[in-house]
Amino acid sequence: MRKPRQNAIWQYALMTAPVIVCTNSLWNGLVLCFMIDLMLIPTALFCRLLPKRMPYGLRILSYSLTAALVYIPIGMAAEFLFPAVSLGICLPLLTMSVILMLRHADFSSEEKLLQCLSVLIRHILCLDIGMLVMSMIREILGTGTFFGIQIQKTGMLSSFGTPALGMILLGCLGALGRYSKARIRWLQKEVSGDDESAD
Amino acid sequence: MMNLLTEFYLCVTTNMVLTYGMGLSVTVNAERMGIRRVLSCLLTAGFCAFSACAAFWAEPYVYALSKFLRPLIYIAAIGLLYAVLLGTAKILPERYRKPMTDALHPGAFSGAVMGVSLLTNETAGTIWNAVQFGLRSGVGVLLVGMMLEAAAPKLSSKDCPSAVRGWPAMLIYIGILSCAVFCMTQTNG
Numbered sequence: 001m002r003k004p005r006q007n008a009i010w011q012y013a014l015m016t017a018p019v020i021v022c023t024n025s026l027w028n029g030l031v032l033c034f035m036i037d038l039m040l041i042p043t044a045l046f047c048r049l050l051p052k053r054m055p056y057g058l059r060i061l062s063y064s065l066t067a068a069l070v071y072i073p074i075g076m077a078a079e080f081l082f083p084a085v086s087l088g089i090c091l092p093l094l095t096m097s098v099i100l101m102l103r104h105a106d107f108s109s110e111e112k113l114l115q116c117l118s119v120l121i122r123h124i125l126c127l128d129i130g131m132l133v134m135s136m137i138r139e140i141l142g143t144g145t146f147f148g149i150q151i152q153k154t155g156m157l158s159s160f161g162t163p164a165l166g167m168i169l170l171g172c173l174g175a176l177g178r179y180s181k182a183r184i185r186w187l188q189k190e191v192s193g194d195d196e197s198a199d
Numbered sequence: 200m201m202n203l204l205t206e207f208y209l210c211v212t213t214n215m216v217l218t219y220g221m222g223l224s225v226t227v228n229a230e231r232m233g234i235r236r237v238l239s240c241l242l243t244a245g246f247c248a249f250s251a252c253a254a255f256w257a258e259p260y261v262y263a264l265s266k267f268l269r270p271l272i273y274i275a276a277i278g279l280l281y282a283v284l285l286g287t288a289k290i291l292p293e294r295y296r297k298p299m300t301d302a303l304h305p306g307a308f309s310g311a312v313m314g315v316s317l318l319t320n321e322t323a324g325t326i327w328n329a330v331q332f333g334l335r336s337g338v339g340v341l342l343v344g345m346m347l348e349a350a351a352p353k354l355s356s357k358d359c360p361s362a363v364r365g366w367p368a369m370l371i372y373i374g375i376l377s378c379a380v381f382c383m384t385q386t387n388g
Contacts (some may be wrong), residue, residue, distance in 0.1 A: 014228075016370075017310040020220035057285045060304050061278045068271040075267040089317040093221070095270040096313040100224055163220050164377035171363075171370030179362035 015097040018090045019131055020170060024161035026147045029135025031078070031085045033128040038074050039094050040101060043067045044120050047102060048113075063102050067095040101127070130173075137169065206335070212384050213332065214339030215247075215311040217377045222311030222340055226347055227369040230355070234302045240344025242284075242306030244337030247315040249280050251333025254316040255326055273316040281307040311340050343373065 018036070023029040043066050050062055075091055101123070139145055142160030144152030159165050215221040222243060229236035253276035254269075261269055281303065288299040315336045323329035347369060353359070354368040363371070 014224050016223040016227075017219060017221040017314070020223075057281070057300075057304065060308060061281065064274045064308055065271070065278070068274045071270050072265075072267045089314065092270045092317055093310055093313055095274065096308055096310050097224075099308050159378075159381075162381055163218065164374055164381045167220055167223070167370050167374030167377055169374075171367040171374060174367040174370065175360075175362045178367070182361070 014100045015094075015127070016167075016170065017093055018087075018097055019134060020163045020166035022087050022090045023131055023135040023138060023166070024142065025139045025145075026132070026135045027085055028087065029131050031082050032087060032090065033131050035074060035078055035087070035091055036094060036098075036127065036131075037124050038077070039067060039070055039098055040124060041120060043070050043098055044102060045113075045116070046070075048116055060099060063099045064095060067098045071095050134166070134169065134173065137173075138166065208383075210335045210338045210342060211380055213335050214343060214380060215314045215336050216340055216343040216373065217380045218384070219314060220377075221314040222309040223370070223373065225305040225309055226340075226344055227366040227373070230351070230365075232301075232305065234305060235298050236348050236351070237341070237344050238298060239302040239306040239309075240341045242302055243309045243311050243344075244334075244341045246277060246280065246307050246309070246312045247337035247340065248330065248333035250277055250312050250316040251319045251323070251329045251336070252326065253277075254319040255323055255329035258320045269317065270313070273313060277307055277312060277316075309340075311336065343376075346376070347373070 015036075018032060022032045043063070046066050047059075047063050050059060054062070071092060071094070078087070078091055136146070138160045139147075140151070141156045142158055144150060144154050144156075157165070160169070211217070216223055216226065222240075225232070225234075225239060225243075226236060229239060250273060254273060257272050257276065261272060284303055284307070285300065288296055288303060291299060315333055319329050319332055323332050350372055351369065354372060355365050357364075359368055
């Protein structure tokens with residue numbers, strides 16, 4: 001199974017549609033994270049039971065049908081728990097986005113259940129952090145609020161809530177993530193180089 | 200001529216990729232996934248047209264049962280066409296079989312296809328409107344795929360700074376195009 005050292009959103013631009021459309025405020029982002037987690041965990045655990053020798057096309061179809069079945073109780077729960085938060089078509093859209101996540105994580109039926117759960121939870125945490133950071137930036141810069149509480153007089157640019165600027169912001173965050181990673185690697189090389197020369 | 204221009208305008212403004220970012224993950228990651236971008240977008244376009252009709256046809260049943268069954272019904276319909284095309288791809292010559300099957304998986308199960316299915320009944324009153332909506336959305340996805348295919352070599356080249364090279368640059372490029380589409384839709388109300 002692929003280890004979640006890399007954020008699925010910032011390193012691979014997966015699940016872009018729900019992230020770009022829904023993360024225009026922290027409340028929406030939080031609800032989206034909660035719903036994705038609820039959808040991803042049972043779908044991934046169920047799909048782990050699929051035989052490894054299953055043809056790839058049938059496997060993808062099974063992932064999507066499983067996600068659609070899992071969506072039924074989760075959609076009802078979302079309507080009951082968060083009536084004020086409207087995610088529109090993003091929730092049912094997750095049934096397709098989840099497939100990309102399952103392909104990216106590459107679950108195998110040979111690994112132990114606890115190990116599978118632990119890696120799945122780490123993937124999910126990386127995903128949630130990515131979404132919440134996007135939501136926070138878009139809400140603060142777009143409307144000047146934080147969880148609905150006004151912290152600035154006005155936002156910098158109200159269009160931050162639109163998908164267009166969401167795409168640009170995601171691209172910029174991805175670039176920033178890559179730059180930070182390259183810089184950290186360079187610093188580590190410098191430090192290990194200094195240690196070797198000192199020895 | 201005016202009709203053609205109007206259709207082109209509608210294809211651009213009802214574009215799932217530029218207006219909602221649906222199907223973007225596959226379009227920008229085509230090189231990493233090892234699939235042909237334009238072929239995948241072409242298949243997505245076909246699936247969009249099919250899924251719009253399927254969604255329109257299934258709406259009375261969905262309305263009678265439960266709205267939460269929508270994704271399940273739509274995925275079952277998409278899966279049917281997907282199975283048929285997968286079977287058809289097996290009889291193609293080897294040279295065409297692998298690119299077709301590689302592009303078929305992400306092309307069929309794309310966010311754009313599900314997005315078209317979910318939005319069809321909000322915009323289409325008749326089956327012909329649903330077909331038009333599906334076709335326009337599909338052509339829109341194909342247009343974006345072709346634009347990205349043209350821009351991808353430049354956006355992935357060494358001239359682009361390494362931090363931005365590849366999908367971040369593609370997302371920024373698509374975002375700028377999306378800003379233009381947003382302005383067009385806002386101007387017309």
